Amino acid sequence: MSEWLAFFFSVSTGFVAAGLVGSIYRLVTSKPPSFQVWSESTVGQFVGVLTLIFAGPNVILRNALRAQVFENRPPVWLLLSAAIAMIWSFLSGVFLLSFLLAA
Numbered sequence: 001m002s003e004w005l006a007f008f009f010s011v012s013t014g015f016v017a018a019g020l021v022g023s024i025y026r027l028v029t030s031k032p033p034s035f036q037v038w039s040e041s042t043v044g045q046f047v048g049v050l051t052l053i054f055a056g057p058n059v060i061l062r063n064a065l066r067a068q069v070f071e072n073r074p075p076v077w078l079l080l081s082a083a084i085a086m087i088w089s090f091l092s093g094v095f096l097l098s099f100l101l102a103a
Contacts, residue, residue: 014089020060057085
């Protein structure tokens, strides 16, 4: 497998995981995931942070698209946000793939 194929496979795995975790979070709490952890309990804060570890790319891209549409930000902000989300997806994809392939 070439390096580029492994890279894109890892990025796509991270994006899929971010979408799934974000959708499950929205299904359970009836609100989209965000970088603000609202729970007062320690368990709720732990679950919120654990959710954001994997749903982070989804949150970044959603916020970037909303800022582009509603706040008329420059397109470079969208590109930078997409690059950050891609790097985050790559790292979470590598973690998930190494975890799944080791089992």
